[in-house]
Amino acid sequence: MSDEDELLRIEGIRKTFPGVVALDGVDFDLRRGEVHVLLGENGAGKSTLIKMLSGAYHPDGGRVLVDGEEVRIRGAQDAERLGIATIYQEFNLVPDLTVAENVFLGRQPRRFGMVDRKRMEADAAVLLERVGLDVSPRARVRELGVARLQMVEIAKALSLDACVLIMDEPTAVLTTEEVEKLFAIVRRLREDGVGIVFITHHLEEIAALGDRVTVIRDGQSVGQVPASTPEEELVRLMVGRSIEQQYPRRRPDAGEALLAVEGLTRDGVFHDVSFEVRAGEVVGIAGLVGAGRTEVVRAVFGADPYDKGAVKVSGTPVPRHDVNAAMTAGVGLVPEDRKGQGLVLDASVEENLGLVTLRGATRGGFVDLKGQRANAARVAEQLGVRMAGLGQSVRTLSGGNQQKVVIGKWLLADTKVLILDEPTRGIDVGAKVEIYELINELTAAGAAVLMISSDLPEVLGMSDRVIVMAQGRIAGELPAAEATQDAVMALAVSTPHTTTTGTEATGGR
Ligand SMILES: Nc1ncnc2c1ncn2[C@@H]1O[C@H](COP(=O)(O)OP(=O)(O)OP(=O)(O)O)[C@@H](O)[C@H]1O
Ligand SMILES: [Mg+2]
Missing domain, CATH: 3.40.50.300 (P-loop containing nucleotide triphosphate hydrolases)
Structure with a gap:
């Protein structure tokens, strides 16, 4: 590898939230034309790491280098200028706008001071074609299913001419067929020289798509291995046991x-x-x-x-x-859409775990807060919810830990x-x-x-x-x-x- 191939380098990145050390010295590098997988348990720090690159969070320590130069990514615009595009675990599209409007959000082509809709829609059509998405640029994003939303996000990244594309669990909500389609697009981007950071919990996808893997455990990078590494070995690196x-x-x-x-x-x-x-x-x-x-x-x-x-x-x-x-x-239901139906995001872990039981308890006239706390602590422990404490708001839990809380809620409800x-x-x-x-x-x-x-x-x-x-x-x-x-x-x-x-x-x- 020559230095020219290196797009991005992260050295000793640290990030602390109140009560949690999310990243405690992570090293990572990305080359032109590779898919670099980030692997780690729920709450290991994967999403936090990539948020440093998109400008959503700022590191407390360590360095980020793009094309060999140290950079500070203060916000989304800095990331965009550096050619870094991110597709989050939770999408960032505006439901009431059209596909074309979302792709060019904030950067609509203008003519005589007005948004040039014709050109915007024509440009969007070209990008949609490139990602193989068969929807009209005028379709409202609200009407699209998750797979298509993701394609819109990718089209948006392409419109930015990104040289670094970051994808946080893109396959979690896709069917086999949709995953194949996504892989085809990612492979094409790789051939074009784009560097791709790919987060997934599906181990079989690593050998199928990846080139290298960086494993993160408890906020530290614990190893870098080729994507062809056997799954058992990847699991051992990731969870520290087989x-x-x-x-x-x-x-x-x-x-x-x-x-x-x-x-x-x-x-x-x-x-x-x-x-x-x-x-x-x-x-x-x-x-x-x-x-x-x-x-x-x-x-x-x-x-x-x-x-x-x-x-x-x-x-x-x-x-x-x-x-x-x-x-x-x-009867209890752990819904498919946990954020929409399963959780009160701004309430604490304890409150969310108690939602179902609380209902029963208050009907009896009083709330057994102590009992509720003890039960919540037991279930959180059993499920290994990674959190600063029972008082942490569910919004700031990692994606997988939010899911554990939804399940825990029903376990407590008998x-x-x-x-x-x-x-x-x-x-x-x-x-x-x-x-x-x-x-x-x-x-x-x-x-x-x-x-x-x-x-x-x-x-x-x-x-x-x-x-x-x-x-x-x-x-x-x-x-x-x-x-x-x-x-x-x-x-x-x-x-x-x-x-x-x-x-x-x-x-x-
Ligand atoms: N804004 C925040 N405030 C407080 N804690 C946070 C915040 N964001 C993340 N954390 C904590 O940082 C840790 C790492 O979270 P992160 O979302 O990076 O995990 P992850 O590796 O992406 O996990 P998953 O596989 O579940 O998505 C977790 O303990 C999480 O609760
Ligand atoms: Mg995550």
């Missing part, structure tokens, strides 16, 4: 049916969905994105209405479209039927196993667990039965012993409401 069993399934004998869903139908969304989940059982729901899985569990939880059918808990019907009734019956929608999205490999252990504890205590996951190995590894949905219907059900990846995928791409069976092969994970 993980014996990725899917530790232990189950009691199944008991009575705690949850019964009978002929649930919402016109145009899902149709005649029936299944049971017994005490001590984990039932997985697999299917492609858009199969109607999230819609069904939201209806079961009372968050959305349904047109026909019934939901029963321990044989007693639960009123339709009534979250309070569902919660009183002992839930009988726990519904998990993509529970381990954004969770590191070590913490995933902790969550699986908690699922084991819940079932051992006689709870019923219903789990949606697009991570097929996870569904297969943890479920006792797998229900496969396709096009809003149940396409089939497989006991654990018969639930192979191929068998699930065959059902997932089938057309359950007609007699013909589809053989079209599309991906989903």
Whole structure:
């Protein structure tokens, strides 16, 4: 490597927040035309590190060099000038503006003092073509799904002519097909000489896409290895120990049916969905994105209405479209969109963990604050939530630690039927196993667990039965012993409401 190939160098970066040393001496470097993966547990400091490069945070110590020269990145404009573009874990687009307006936000081409919409839309169209996005530059961002939002973010980065592109867990919310598309774009950018910083918790993506890996543990860089390093070795570097069993399934004998869903139908969304989940059982729901899985569990939880059918808990019907009734019956839901639905971001960890139990406690007339604190501390410890203390606001937790709080909230609520929608999205490999252990504890205590996951190995590894949905219907059900990846995928791409069976092969994970 010649010096000319080095785009960026970070030396001994430090950053402290009240009560937390987020970065404690991190070294990192990025070359032209490489994908450099940042790997580390939830709360290790990955997002904080890249925020130093985008100008969102300022280091307390250490140096950042761009093209061999020490720089100070005071804000977004400095980063832009230096050719550094960042795609955050949470997107930064303005929902009510169009795609073109978002791409050129603050830099719209002007003509006679007015925004030149024609040119802006034409320029945007070229960029959208480059990232292979088939939407109109005039489409409102609000109407796009996550995969497309991400493509818009990439188009925006391209418009800035960035030589450094930083992506914070871009694949966390994508399907297999979308991931492939993203990889193709990233590879093309790499060929063009762009340096890419890539954060992911999906280890299999590292060998597929990466060139080098820097591992961060507790705010320190603990190693730099080639992307071809075996996964077990990467895990050991990352969590400081090896993980014996990725899917530790232990189950009691199944008991009575705690949850019964009978002929649930919402016109145009899902149709005649029936299944049971017994005490001590984990039932997985697999299917492609858009199969109607999230819609069904939201209806079961009372968050959305349904047109026909019934939901029963321990044989007693639960009123339709009534979250309070569902919660009183002992049903809990860990939603897919944790920031939107699962958390009160400006409240503390303790308050968030107590949200469900508090409801019960105040109804009785008083709040047992001491008990609440002790319980919150126990669950936070069990889940290994990395935080300065129970009083820290959830907004400032790392992405994965926020997810742990959402799950912890329901663990505290003595839930009988726990519904998990993509529970381990954004969770590191070590913490995933902790969550699986908690699922084991819940079932051992006689709870019923219903789990949606697009991570097929996870569904297969943890479920006792797998229900496969396709096009809003149940396409089939497989006991654990018969639930192979191929068998699930065959059902997932089938057309359950007609007699013909589809053989079209599309991906989903
Ligand atoms: N604004 C802030 N105020 C206080 N603490 C913060 C702030 N931002 C980050 N932290 C803390 O810094 C640590 C590192 O967080 P960071 O978001 O960088 O982790 P991460 O490696 O990106 O984790 P994840 O994989 O979960 O996204 C965490 O303990 C987090 O709570
Ligand atoms: Mg992060």
